[in-house]
Each structure stands twice: as C-alpha cells, then as structure tokens.
Amino acid sequence: MKKLVFVLFLFSAMVNAQVKAPQPSPFGKLEQKVGLTDITVEYSRPSMRGRTIFGDLVPYDKMWRTGANENTKITFSDDVVIKGKKLKKGTYAIFTIPMEENWEVIFYSDVSNWGLPKQWDESKVALKVEANTDSMPFDMETFTIVIDELTNSSAVLNFLWESTVAYLPIEVPTDEMVMESIKTTMKANPTSNDYYAAANYYFEEVKDMKQSLEWINKAIDMQEETPFWMLRRKSLIQAKMGMKKDAIKTAELSLKSAQKAGNDDYVKMNEESIEEWSK
Incomplete structure (x- = not known):
C-alpha cells in the first residue's frame, strides 16, 4: 500500500513538473x-x-x-x-x-x-x-x-x-467628452476643484479666456486659503488676456504662498513670470 502511494505521488509530481x-x-x-x-x-x-x-x-x-x-x-x-x-x-x-x-x-x-x-x-x-x-x-x-x-x-x-x-x-474625442462633462457639472453643484479643472482646460485649449477667468475666480472664492498653484493658474490666464499688471499682482501672491509652502519650483516659475511681465 505504501509503495502504491509512493508511486502515485511520484507520477503526480512528474505530471505537474514543468521546465520554466x-x-x-x-x-x-x-x-x-x-x-x-x-x-x-x-x-x-x-x-x-x-x-x-x-x-x-x-x-x-x-x-x-x-x-x-x-x-x-x-x-x-x-x-x-x-x-x-x-x-x-x-x-x-x-x-x-x-x-x-x-x-x-x-x-x-x-x-x-x-x-x-x-x-x-x-x-x-x-x-x-x-x-x-x-x-x-x-x-x-x-x-x-x-x-x-x-x-x-x-x-x-x-x-x-x-x-x-x-x-x-x-x-481621441477629449474635447467632446470634457465639454459635456463641464456642461453637466456646472448645472449640478460644482466644487472648487470643478471650477479649477474647467478653467484650466479652457486655458490650455485656448478657448474662452473670459470664461476661464470667471471659473478660476469662483474656484478661488471657495477656498479658505488659496493654494499657490491655483493663483499661478489665474496669473497665467490674466497674462494671456493681456492683463499684465493684474497677472503680476496674482503671481506675487502665488510666489508668497509657494515660499511659505517651500515649493521651489513654483517660486522659480513665479519669479520668472513676474520678470517677464514687468518688461
């Protein structure tokens, strides 16, 4: 009986063995x-x-x-x-x-x-x-x-x-999908992040800059303490609209906030933009 069990075990091992x-x-x-x-x-x-x-x-x-x-x-x-x-x-x-x-x-x-x-x-x-x-x-x-x-x-x-x-x-149909998403969300109960995402998309795709600025302002108004990256985006929208003086003021706020947060990348970007827009 033990021999039979051993033979069955050995056969099973041989069947299941595979070279990797x-x-x-x-x-x-x-x-x-x-x-x-x-x-x-x-x-x-x-x-x-x-x-x-x-x-x-x-x-x-x-x-x-x-x-x-x-x-x-x-x-x-x-x-x-x-x-x-x-x-x-x-x-x-x-x-x-x-x-x-x-x-x-x-x-x-x-x-x-x-x-x-x-x-x-x-x-x-x-x-x-x-x-x-x-x-x-x-x-x-x-x-x-x-x-x-x-x-x-x-x-x-x-x-x-x-x-x-x-x-x-x-x-890919990104624009169609994003525009439908914005339309649906704005009819519901948009959050600060929703307003920011919509403003950012309009800015990147060079759509309606006036609408983009309106949305970024709503996003900022809903924040207790506005993040430096949100202020940075607003400054870029203002600059694209030709509002250089306003863009500089917003960039200065973003700069201070980035310095407080210890974000060197945003400090550098804001300093460079302020210098460029001041010329």
Missing part, C-alpha cells in the same frame, strides 16, 4: 491614457538576434502578424480617428504589410488567432490605413510598440524594429 525558461518572444503590455481615452496594447516581442528583419525575416509586401505568437491586440475605450478615418471603440488585432516606403496597417475585429488568420475575412477588417515610415540612426533590437507625442486629444502609435519606425497619428 524565458520565452524567445516575451509578452509585453502597454497602457496609455490619451486625454480621457485608455489605449492598451498587448503583444509578443521578438528580437533581431543577428538577423536581417525587413525584407528578409519579415518580407516586404506580405502580411505580417506584427509581433509573434498570439495576435498583437490594441484596445480603445472610446471611438478614435486614425489618419482621418473613424474606428469604433473595442479590441482589434493589428496586422501590417511592411513596404519599403510605408506600411499598411490593418485593424481586424477577430483577435482569437495565433499569428495570421487561417482564412482571411475581409468583413472583419474594421480599418485599413497607411503608416508613414522613417529610418532610425540605430537598431532597435527588440520589436517595440510605443505611444508618444501625447496631447490632450491626440497621440502617435509607433512600431519600431531594426532601423525602421512606422507611425500612425491617433485622435
């Missing part, structure tokens, strides 16, 4: 918020390993899985615009056709494939766009996807490998 070793194309995940939109990329990352990539390992003018192993997937939490074309929110597989001058990028609604689909279904192509390419002055050893050049309403999706980068501009 690094994958040749490790999994990577990129999460980026652009404005108010979440973009997530999941992909496997092959490396050059001394091989020539484009035009050899990855042939020109043929569809590529854009990575390794399972589909490279991208998820958008909101509808977006890519190179002027609309793409509905959701998750898509990314397939590409690298060419010497540019790439064709395909967003495919079926993400369940290992590599390329066994049978291509054109009805599952949600979007097909052309990506521009540039040569890099160095080699990127491991295939890399990057989202950069971030603004409140846009970003650039980059594919980097070997000495090539292919890139696509992406626009």
Whole structure:
C-alpha cells in the first residue's frame, strides 16, 4: 500500500513538473491614457538576434502578424480617428504589410488567432490605413510598440524594429467628452476643484479666456486659503488676456504662498513670470 502511494505521488509530481525558461518572444503590455481615452496594447516581442528583419525575416509586401505568437491586440475605450478615418471603440488585432516606403496597417475585429488568420475575412477588417515610415540612426533590437507625442486629444502609435519606425497619428474625442462633462457639472453643484479643472482646460485649449477667468475666480472664492498653484493658474490666464499688471499682482501672491509652502519650483516659475511681465 505504501509503495502504491509512493508511486502515485511520484507520477503526480512528474505530471505537474514543468521546465520554466524565458520565452524567445516575451509578452509585453502597454497602457496609455490619451486625454480621457485608455489605449492598451498587448503583444509578443521578438528580437533581431543577428538577423536581417525587413525584407528578409519579415518580407516586404506580405502580411505580417506584427509581433509573434498570439495576435498583437490594441484596445480603445472610446471611438478614435486614425489618419482621418473613424474606428469604433473595442479590441482589434493589428496586422501590417511592411513596404519599403510605408506600411499598411490593418485593424481586424477577430483577435482569437495565433499569428495570421487561417482564412482571411475581409468583413472583419474594421480599418485599413497607411503608416508613414522613417529610418532610425540605430537598431532597435527588440520589436517595440510605443505611444508618444501625447496631447490632450491626440497621440502617435509607433512600431519600431531594426532601423525602421512606422507611425500612425491617433485622435481621441477629449474635447467632446470634457465639454459635456463641464456642461453637466456646472448645472449640478460644482466644487472648487470643478471650477479649477474647467478653467484650466479652457486655458490650455485656448478657448474662452473670459470664461476661464470667471471659473478660476469662483474656484478661488471657495477656498479658505488659496493654494499657490491655483493663483499661478489665474496669473497665467490674466497674462494671456493681456492683463499684465493684474497677472503680476496674482503671481506675487502665488510666489508668497509657494515660499511659505517651500515649493521651489513654483517660486522659480513665479519669479520668472513676474520678470517677464514687468518688461
């Protein structure tokens, strides 16, 4: 009986034993918020390993899985615009056709494939766009996807490998979402932070500066002791409106408050602005 138990234990251990070793194309995940939109990329990352990539390992003018192993997937939490074309929110597989001058990028609604689909279904192509390419002055050893050049309403999706980068501009509906949020909140019971956020957005997007100043004043009026960063923003709004004397007075208040708080960054910024606006 003991022998049988030992044999069963040994067999179980052999079945459950697995060799753990690094994958040749490790999994990577990129999460980026652009404005108010979440973009997530999941992909496997092959490396050059001394091989020539484009035009050899990855042939020109043929569809590529854009990575390794399972589909490279991208998820958008909101509808977006890519190179002027609309793409509905959701998750898509990314397939590409690298060419010497540019790439064709395909967003495919079926993400369940290992590599390329066994049978291509054109009805599952949600979007097909052309990506521009540039040569890099160095080699990127491991295939890399990057989202950069971030603004409140846009970003650039980059594919980097070997000495090539292919890139696509992406626009997100930040302005539409923020304006609706401001409209709804202002009809309810806005807080000081709500007024500040609205004023700050109008300032950064160069909208109605008069409205921005009105909101920042309401935000300040609701504070027992106005924070230096809120005064700093008001001074910048006033300066943009051409109210330099008022901007200097507000910046001086922000400066004193920042000194009291021991925030050297805001002390420096206010001193520089006061000097600039005094000329």
